[in-house]
Amino acid sequence: MQLTLEFGGGLELLCDSEKIHKVNVDLPNGADDLTMKHLLSWVRTNLIKERPEMFMKGDTVRPGVLVLVNDCDWELSGQLDTTIEDKDVIVFISTLHGG
Amino acid sequence: MEAGEAKSKKAGGPRLCCICNQRRPVLKRPKTLQQICRECFYEVFEEEIHQVIVVNRLFKSGERVAIGASGGKDSTVLAYVLSELNRRHSYGLDLFLLSIDEGITGYRDDSLETVKRNELQYGLPLQILSYKDLYGWTMDEIVKMIGLKNNCTFCGVFRRQALDRGAALLKVDKLVTGHNADDIAETVLLNILRGDIARLSRCTSITTGEDGPIPRCKPFKYTYEKEIVMYAYFKKLDYFSTECIYSPNAYRGFAREFIKDLERLRPRAILDIIKSGEDFRIATTTKMPEQGTCERCGYISSQKWCKACVLLEGLNRGLPKMGIGRARGGINGDHTRETKAGSKSIETKQCGSLDF
Ligand SMILES: [Zn+2]
Ligand SMILES: [Zn+2]
Ligand SMILES: [Zn+2]
Numbered sequence: 001m002q003l004t005l006e007f008g009g010g011l012e013l014l015c016d017s018e019k020i021h022k023v024n025v026d027l028p029n030g031a032d033d034l035t036m037k038h039l040l041s042w043v044r045t046n047l048i049k050e051r052p053e054m055f056m057k058g059d060t061v062r063p064g065v066l067v068l069v070n071d072c073d074w075e076l077s078g079q080l081d082t083t084i085e086d087k088d089v090i091v092f093i094s095t096l097h098g099g
Numbered sequence: 100m101e102a103g104e105a106k107s108k109k110a111g112g113p114r115l116c117c118i119c120n121q122r123r124p125v126l127k128r129p130k131t132l133q134q135i136c137r138e139c140f141y142e143v144f145e146e147e148i149h150q151v152i153v154v155n156r157l158f159k160s161g162e163r164v165a166i167g168a169s170g171g172k173d174s175t176v177l178a179y180v181l182s183e184l185n186r187r188h189s190y191g192l193d194l195f196l197l198s199i200d201e202g203i204t205g206y207r208d209d210s211l212e213t214v215k216r217n218e219l220q221y222g223l224p225l226q227i228l229s230y231k232d233l234y235g236w237t238m239d240e241i242v243k244m245i246g247l248k249n250n251c252t253f254c255g256v257f258r259r260q261a262l263d264r265g266a267a268l269l270k271v272d273k274l275v276t277g278h279n280a281d282d283i284a285e286t287v288l289l290n291i292l293r294g295d296i297a298r299l300s301r302c303t304s305i306t307t308g309e310d311g312p313i314p315r316c317k318p319f320k321y322t323y324e325k326e327i328v329m330y331a332y333f334k335k336l337d338y339f340s341t342e343c344i345y346s347p348n349a350y351r352g353f354a355r356e357f358i359k360d361l362e363r364l365r366p367r368a369i370l371d372i373i374k375s376g377e378d379f380r381i382a383t384t385t386k387m388p389e390q391g392t393c394e395r396c397g398y399i400s401s402q403k404w405c406k407a408c409v410l411l412e413g414l415n416r417g418l419p420k421m422g423i424g425r426a427r428g429g430i431n432g433d434h435t436r437e438t439k440a441g442s443k444s445i446e447t448k449q450c451g452s453l454d455f
Contacts, residue, residue: 009172009328010340063359066328073329075127076134094340095172095281095328096355 001025001034001086005043009094011065014055015047023047025084036067037080039090054094066093118143125333129323129366137333144330148318149184155305157316160191162272167262168196168217168225170210173277175217175338176327177319181275182221195269196221199261200229201254202237213339220337228265230257234411244414256406260398266313278317281324281358284369287376288354296379303376310390311399323369325362 005021012019023046028038037059048055056062060080067074068091074082084090114134116124122136128143135143151157158164166181168174178196185192198214201207211227218225231237234257241253266274283303290299301307306316319327331338361368392398393405400406 008332008340063356063363064324066325066332068332071125071333072123073126076124091332093328093332095324096359 001027001084003039003084003087004089005047006089006091007093008091009066010096011055011092011094014050014052016049021047034084035080036069036074036082036084036090039084040080054096055092061092064094064096066095067091068093126326126329129325129362130370132366140326140329140333144322144326145180145184148180148322149188151305151321152184152190152318155316157275157306157318158190158192158273161193162191163193163195163270164273164275165195165197165226165262165266165269165271166223167274167276168198168214169277170198170213170217170339171277172328172331172338172340173279173282173319173324175213175277175336176331177275177277178217178221178223179334179336180330181318182223194223195271196223196225197262197265197269197271197274198225198227199258199265200227200231201258202230202239204239207238210339213337216337226265226269228261228268230261233257233261233264234407236411236414241414244417253410256410260405260407263311263313263398271313274313274315276315276317277319279319279322279324279327280369280373281355281362283317283320283376284372285354285358287372288358290376291379292354299376299379303373320373321370323366 001024003023003025005023007015007019007021015021025034025039025042027034031038040056040060044052044056054062055065061067067079069077069082069084070089071091114124116122116136116139117133118135118139122138124134125137126140127134128140164181166174166178168178178194181192182194184190185194196214196218198211200211214225214227217223229237238254245253262274262276286302287299290296290302303320305318305320306314308314330336358369358372361372390399390401393400393403393408395404395408398405398407404412
């Protein structure tokens with residue numbers, strides 16, 4: 001499915017200093033849905049070019065990284081369990097850079 | 100079955116904002132765990148800051164107030180919100196942006212461009228002061244001299260004075276900085292770890308330096324970093340975020356990481372830590388460093404020379420390690436008014452951001 005991923009707050013520096021990435025992500029084998037959990041590991045493998053520990057900790061984002069799915073805080077949609085649909089826009093913003 | 104559950108979570112049913120009960124929530128507030136819509140978020144975010152300003156009597160009508168502006172998220176949101184509140188609630192303040200140009204090629208250049216845009220966007224006059232003007236050295240030159248290791252000592256010490264000098268130049272009554280609740284919780288923790296009671300009591304004060312020439316205050320003392328960033332995102336405010344090229348690791352402090360981990364488990368932890376810091380204040384019978392003035396430049400100092408003058412002397416004499424860390428026998432070695440190093444401070448954030 002087609003997704004728009006946006007990186008901000010300094011996270012863009014981890015992926016070629018490009019803020020907006022239009023990507024195609026396939027459903028994992030045998031799954032009916034794409035969850036944020038899967039998308040995060042996809043991002044880590046395919047987009048993050050350096051210092052992945054700035055983006056992730058364990059299987060989720062590093063504390064201090066905000067996630068919005070279609071402009072809505074992912075804490076309202078189940079975080080890692082949030083299901084992603086075609087044409088969704090997912091934004092990652094680090095709160096940790098600068099003041 | 101599991102997949103079905105996840106789906107219904109996303110659809111979320113007809114869940115509505117728990118303040119207005121009308122619109123779709125977009126944010127979970129860390130402070131209250133409320134789910135609120137964008138409009139209600141703007142309102143509570145701004146209103147809480149207004150209340151902090153009113154309850155703590157941060158300003159008086161007619162005052163000239165400089166906003167320490169780094170181009171980063173905190174000071175950008177502060178400039179926006181403060182000019183908004185000043186209009187809405189008729190504070191009667193003359194607001195200014197004050198920025199420091201450390202002379203870091205590629206880093207400060209970009210963030211200063213952000214501040215210059217903010218000057219136009221918010222209609223606030225901007226004053227930029229450079230290290231070169233103030234100290235005769237740019238950060239690039241300092242790093243060339245001392246290498247990459249200790250330069251944040253210079254950043255922190257020089258910037259603190261630079262803001263005061265800039266504020267004096269603007270003839271302002273007060274200086275406000277964008278330190279947020281997360282920053283303050285982190286500083287409380289670091290000061291506890293160091294057993295630094297003098298700084299522990301000072302770092303939770305919303306206003307400091309009332310005995311000095313220009314008091315400083317922190318209107319975001321109770322404002323969560325998450326909400327500041329969300330506010331900037333939803334309002335599409337123009338801010339700059341990158342690490343200072345001279346300290347790629349400085350901000351990745353253990354304390355920050357710890358605070359963020361705690362916040363994830365229990366968002367109230369940040370406010371609780373600030374509260375702990377405030378309550379410690381009661382028990383301060385510890386002797387505070389005596390405040391005097393620097394014999395060289397007149398800046399507040401508990402020692403013969405202020406930290407900036409010691410560092411500058413080292414640079415100018417080609418002994419750049421002077422005044423850094425535990426080195427003894429320097430300028431203040433024989434003449435200290437207080438045996439305890441009174442002017443050492445903790446780098447709470449990367450050097451590119453404003454310091455306590
Ligand atoms: Zn609402
Ligand atoms: Zn630095
Ligand atoms: Zn001095």
